[in-house]
């Protein structure tokens with residue numbers, strides 16, 4: 283899942299006079315001003331739409347869908363052909379359910395036809411070429427309009443506002459940016475315009491993490507903007523080293539990877555503040571943010587149209603049932619994504635939240651089913667590594683870990699030992715895992731100095747090398 287929000291793009295949103303300011307002065311400009319009128323207009327809209335009634339949202343969706351269908355039909359060769367084949371004209375689109383007449387599309391279709399899906403010349407200055415990250419397989423590439431950043435950022439900052447974030451507050455970012463060492467030997471960089479403190483999550487050694495945490499104490503009230511895996515590494519370090527967590531941390535925004543409940547609980551315990559997540563994609567299809575009162579995801583109905591479909595591609599309408607998230611984005615007007623299968627699964631909860639009263643589609647337990655997170659047993663069955671569910675002290679003195687599997691029924695568990703890792707840890711991990719795996723997968727433990735992360739710095743928990751298993755990874759949400 284989700285989303286590359288490039289700083290370069292945020293910068294391009296800024297009015298020209300602001301961009302010409304020197305670094306020190308930039309820090310004095312309120313961030314909403316710096317991000318420009320498009321951001322502020324969008325932020326005001328999103329704020330209002332957050333409290334719309336269900337009917338009001340559906341009316342907006344009907345209008346937005348008709349627009350994107352018309353655009354796709356009028357300006358792209360691909361959709362013109364597909365709609366004509368089934369006798370569908372966007373003018374006939376009267377009801378949200380009419381969308382079900384259209385076929386769903388997926389990565390394979392996009393890969394084959396993406397040039398026929400564009401509504402503008404791809405050489406246009408307003409068009410970016412982007413790709414979703416992938417730990418394996420071929421990254422998915424497509425075109426998208428530059429205006430997306432202001433819209434996207436408005437949705438994100440409004441979502442983060444549910445746990446107290448306001449644009450302009452310092453953000454500590456541990457999200458796949460390679461940060462060189464500064465003159466004081468710290469892997470830290472500061473962007474005065476955005477108030478972002480970047481630390482390198484490619485170098486999470488105990489020594490560096492200790493220095494990061496010390497540095498964070500001096501930056502005033504801040505929020506963490508992290509991958510679930512990078513904050514898990516930091517939380518485990520604090521727990522095992524006994525370091526004091528920064529008292530000026532106000533909240534944790536953890537995105538772009540699956541959120542595992544154990545990691546959430548550990549981080550909330552260690553840091554003593556709320557762990558909050560949003561779900562989205564680089565393709566800008568569906569954006570959902572957690573409730574301030576619960577960990578249920580609230581789908582932003584004005585960002586895109588979200589369908590949850592079962593195996594027969596019928597809508598899931600029974601609370602508690604799971605389905606695949608299929609999205610039609612409103613924001614990407616360069617490459618319309620109409621009924622695009624995200625490969626992510628979620629549990630349907632309902633159309634309103636009892637905790638906050640918002641009339642929005644509520645989802646729970648969003649998981650990518652194509653992520654590489656399964657081990658294959660000797661009998662060919664697949665075991666999700668989350669099922670191994672070690673929320674005890676099993677990995678407390680381990681910095682990072684990863685399964686590597688080349689043959690069904692066998693795996694190697696690589697671990698990067700933390701300080702004080704010893705025989706007892708080795709025995710505990712072996713016992714605990716063996717109990718869970720019940721002989722389905724025999725594994726051996728191998729201490730290593732380093733475990734590679736994805737090109738964007740995300741954790742890969744299972745390096746699955748058996749062909750046909752795993753496959754494409756979740757996009758860059």
Ligand SMILES: [Zn+2]
Nearest residue numbers: 573635637638
């Ligand atoms: Zn709610």
